Amino acid sequence: MPILGSEVELLGVSKSRPKGTGRETGGLVLNHLNLRVEPGSFVSIVGPGGCGKTTLLRLLAGLEPPSAGHVHVGGEIVRGPSPRRGIIFQDATLFPWLSVIKNVTFGPLSVGVSPKDAEARATHWLNFLGLGKFLQRYPHELSGGMQQRVAIARAIVNEPDLLLADEPFGGLDWITREQVSEELLRLWHTTRKTFIYVTHALEEAVYVSQRVIILSARPGTVAKVIDIDLPAQRWAHADLRFTPEYAHLVEEVREVFAEQTALAAFAASSPI
Amino acid sequence: MTIWLIVLAVHNLIPQVNPGFKIPADYLSPAALLVLGITLVSWITAYFARGRRENVLAIYRVLIVLGVALIPWEVAERLAWIKPPFFPTVSKVIGVYIEDYPTLLLSIAYSMRLMIIGYVIGSIAGISFGLALGWSKHVSNWSMFWMRLIGPIPATAWIPLAIVIFPNTFSAGIFLIAFASWFPVMMLTWSGVAGVPKALLEAAQTLGADDKRLLRHVVIPAALPNVFVGLFMSLGTAFAILVVAEMMGVKAGLGWYITWAQGWSEYHKVYASMLVLGALFIIVVSGVFKVRDRLLSWQKGILRW
Amino acid sequence: MSTIHSPANGGLSVRNLHKTYPPDIVALKNVSLELLAGTFTAIIGPSGCGKTTLLKIAAGIERYQHGEVSFAGERIVGNTSWKRSVIYQDVRLFPWLSARDNVAFALESKGLPKAEARRRATEWIARQGLQDHADAYPAELSGGMRQRIGVCRVLANEPELILCDEPFSALDWTARAFLQLELLHYWYDQRKTVLFVTHNVEEAVYLAQRVVLMSARPGVIKEIVDVPLPEERWAVRRDSPQLLEVAQYVNNHIADEVRKAKEAELEVGY
Numbered sequence: 086m087p088i089l090g091s092e093v094e095l096l097g098v099s100k101s102r103p104k105g106t107g108r109e110t111g112g113l114v115l116n117h118l119n120l121r122v123e124p125g126s127f128v129s130i131v132g133p134g135g136c137g138k139t140t141l142l143r144l145l146a147g148l149e150p151p152s153a154g155h156v157h158v159g160g161e162i163v164r165g166p167s168p169r170r171g172i173i174f175q176d177a178t179l180f181p182w183l184s185v186i187k188n189v190t191f192g193p194l195s196v197g198v199s200p201k202d203a204e205a206r207a208t209h210w211l212n213f214l215g216l217g218k219f220l221q222r223y224p225h226e227l228s229g230g231m232q233q234r235v236a237i238a239r240a241i242v243n244e245p246d247l248l249l250a251d252e253p254f255g256g257l258d259w260i261t262r263e264q265v266s267e268e269l270l271r272l273w274h275t276t277r278k279t280f281i282y283v284t285h286a287l288e289e290a291v292y293v294s295q296r297v298i299i300l301s302a303r304p305g306t307v308a309k310v311i312d313i314d315l316p317a318q319r320w321a322h323a324d325l326r327f328t329p330e331y332a333h334l335v336e337e338v339r340e341v342f343a344e345q346t347a348l349a350a351f352a353a354s355s356p357i
Numbered sequence: 358m359t360i361w362l363i364v365l366a367v368h369n370l371i372p373q374v375n376p377g378f379k380i381p382a383d384y385l386s387p388a389a390l391l392v393l394g395i396t397l398v399s400w401i402t403a404y405f406a407r408g409r410r411e412n413v414l415a416i417y418r419v420l421i422v423l424g425v426a427l428i429p430w431e432v433a434e435r436l437a438w439i440k441p442p443f444f445p446t447v448s449k450v451i452g453v454y455i456e457d458y459p460t461l462l463l464s465i466a467y468s469m470r471l472m473i474i475g476y477v478i479g480s481i482a483g484i485s486f487g488l489a490l491g492w493s494k495h496v497s498n499w500s501m502f503w504m505r506l507i508g509p510i511p512a513t514a515w516i517p518l519a520i521v522i523f524p525n526t527f528s529a530g531i532f533l534i535a536f537a538s539w540f541p542v543m544m545l546t547w548s549g550v551a552g553v554p555k556a557l558l559e560a561a562q563t564l565g566a567d568d569k570r571l572l573r574h575v576v577i578p579a580a581l582p583n584v585f586v587g588l589f590m591s592l593g594t595a596f597a598i599l600v601v602a603e604m605m606g607v608k609a610g611l612g613w614y615i616t617w618a619q620g621w622s623e624y625h626k627v628y629a630s631m632l633v634l635g636a637l638f639i640i641v642v643s644g645v646f647k648v649r650d651r652l653l654s655w656q657k658g659i660l661r662w
Numbered sequence: 663m664s665t666i667h668s669p670a671n672g673g674l675s676v677r678n679l680h681k682t683y684p685p686d687i688v689a690l691k692n693v694s695l696e697l698l699a700g701t702f703t704a705i706i707g708p709s710g711c712g713k714t715t716l717l718k719i720a721a722g723i724e725r726y727q728h729g730e731v732s733f734a735g736e737r738i739v740g741n742t743s744w745k746r747s748v749i750y751q752d753v754r755l756f757p758w759l760s761a762r763d764n765v766a767f768a769l770e771s772k773g774l775p776k777a778e779a780r781r782r783a784t785e786w787i788a789r790q791g792l793q794d795h796a797d798a799y800p801a802e803l804s805g806g807m808r809q810r811i812g813v814c815r816v817l818a819n820e821p822e823l824i825l826c827d828e829p830f831s832a833l834d835w836t837a838r839a840f841l842q843l844e845l846l847h848y849w850y851d852q853r854k855t856v857l858f859v860t861h862n863v864e865e866a867v868y869l870a871q872r873v874v875l876m877s878a879r880p881g882v883i884k885e886i887v888d889v890p891l892p893e894e895r896w897a898v899r900r901d902s903p904q905l906l907e908v909a910q911y912v913n914n915h916i917a918d919e920v921r922k923a924k925e926a927e928l929e930v931g932y
Contacts, residue, residue: 579758
């Protein structure tokens with residue numbers, strides 16, 4: 086299977102924000118972060134609240150520039166948003182005035198793909214995600230899980246080298262969550278793009294990714310990287326979530342996470 | 358600064374065409390000099406106290422616009438393009454404050470007394486009705502139609518009836534202002550009560566709160582933000598009705614003052630008292646805001662303050 | 663394995679409970695369940711299976727058409743009481759009260775005088791280690807702290823029946839783990855009856871002595887599974903084979919129900 090995703094590299098990346106009001110004060114959010122993601126791999130990023138994982142994702146997407154250091158995707162420095170770095174957010178943010186198929190063809194049409202090709206591509210991915218019967222429906226007629234699937238299709242139809250997801254299944258109930266994350270895994274297995282997935286759900290991170298990157302408390306750097314040695318095509322193993330190997334890995338991630346949140350609680354009490 | 362220097366210049370240098378019967382006292386020159394003084398002081402303050410810059414800039418903007426507005430007025434006045442009595446000179450308007458202040462102060466006192474008593478009575482009535490309507494299905498079933506019918510009737514339509522029913526113009530005035538304040542406060546209190554999230558009610562119930570406690574300690578605090586919206590709305594109506602109410606015939610008051618001055622074609626007094634009315638409104642609204650800030654300080658984390 | 667305490671405490675008794683929502687959605691169909699006093703029971707099932715409805719009926723905030731529901735001998739007919747308190751998923755702290763006052767609210771509702779209520783509230787909060795935040799408003803607290811205060815508010819009243827409506831689902835791992843342990847310790851010491859609704863299989867098996875499995879709508883009880891683990895659960899590793907075995911069993915039964923529910927929904931074309 087040819088590897089089509091790009092390599093991602095962060096070198097000495099720091100990000101600071103001006104002091105704000107409320108609980109999320111400004112200051113140094115990311116501190117000298119170094120990270121390398123192999124092309125075509127599926128990686129999860131977890132960490133305590135406020136550790137900067139959403140900020141990290143935004144830097145990768147090009148929505149914000151780093152205060153120091155470089156963000157490289159596919160060998161190039163990231164300078165701004167691009168359809169080649171697709172991103173899925175927590176709420177699907179579909180265009181409510183467009184049908185499902187039109188939502189997905191929006192991206193390709195914007196970059197000059199012919200309407201015929203755009204529709205063919207969109208239909209292909211929507212079918213892959215099980216939405217073949219809902220092409221003409223409107224977002225408000227769909228459940229949360231289906232909307233999120235449309236959002237995934239919308240991101241992947243642009244054939245990005247890198248797919249980013251920021252807690253995309255947070256608003257869904259647990260069953261839908263499990264189903265859609267399985268589909269995301271199948272998608273990755275088929276396309277072999279580089280997937281970077283930010284989540285709070287540690288079990289889910291272990292289930293979908295090949296490596297779990299745990300960030301430290303604010304200011305965030307990489308606290309630990311844990312390799313997930315579970316079989317590929319995990320959706321084929323119905324009992325995977327209850328095997329000792331899986332449970333061990335989840336416990337390992339939890340232990341590191343717990344250490345970091347203890348530090349986070351400490352950091353939160355002293356203003357930076 | 359330059360603007361106000363121009364104002365001074367226009368006022369003093371352009372000769373008055375057709376001065377009329379008597380030369381009125383010059384109040385604009387000292388006023389303009391005062392403004393220049395303020396500008397200078399604030400310039401110096403802004404330079405040394407950076408924190409206050411926003412406040413100073415705000416004052417500047419007001420003064421500049423004022424000055425710019427005054428220049429054409431003064432020019433027009435001086436060259437007799439606009440004539441009294443409808444368009445008095447700025448100096449005359451300022452003069453009202455200095456010459457007629459006893460009457461003005463008395464009027465302010467009378468008006469405020471009328472308005473505040475009426476507003477408070479109306480607000481209390483509004484809050485009580487709103488609570489009853491929102492809390493008890495029984496009450497709302499029986500009264501909703503009548504509230505909707507009577508409420509929107511403009512207070513001014515009640516004047517003839519009020520004059521007949523109430524023994525004096527003072528109590529009639531209070532009734533009018535109270536009526537004008539009652540409806541918005543009632544409707545918004547009602548919506549506030551109806552809008553208390555069921556989740557909070559359930560939480561309180563499962564902690565053991567009985568109905569009485571629920572009403573006093575959960576419904577009222579939760580509805581308070583809406584109540585304040587109603588209070589602000591009715592404040593505006595109350596002020597409007599104040600002027601009308603005083604036209605029924607009171608001893609003193611700003612509304613009375615305006616009507617009286619108009620009767621004598623002394624428009625400079627009309628304008629002067631209108632400005633006072635505006636200033637009073639700002640003061641009262643700020644007062645209510647301060648109360649709201651204290652009572653609703655818990656909203657700081659949730660809303661943009 | 664599970665110790666039965668004095669009958670004076672009484673347990674939760676549900677007999678032939680039937681509940682429909684208009685127009686004709688059958689939430690619970692002829693459900694019968696007996697919870698002995700002082701036991702920790704979890705209920706799990708697919709969404710829409712009626713587990714939350716059952717909890718709400720026990721709390722008294724939902725009425726029902728047929729059946730007999732009683733706790734400690736007293737019938738529950740849509741009446742609430744501090745003796746049957748609920749820990750909610752969305753916490754539901756009163757935003758206009760500080761953390762301390764939120765806890766005091768519960769004690770005052772029970773009937774304590776103001777000063778005493780405040781004193782006890784301060785004690786409870788200090789026991790949590792949150793005394794520095796006692797005067798903070800909910801908007802100023804993190805999600806985990808809010809739920810800790812929420813739990814505090816319920817436990818301070820020492821209710822006889824503690825009803826938990828997926829209380830820790832919205833929290834991150836550390837907050838969840840911490841609160842789970844707190845609840846476990848409290849239950850172990852005080853031996854109150856706990857009914858814990860959750861969708862998380864691992865959580866249900868880790869915390870409870872028995873797990874009630876509900877079917878998809880209309881809700882019926884499919885099975886009640888015993889969890890053969892010691893009552894001192896905090897000593898049990900979360901990746902221990904016995905735990906995984908029970909979790910697997912529960913999950914298999916749930917998976918069937920989930921599949922049925924999904925098929926039903928797809929037919930409607932959700």
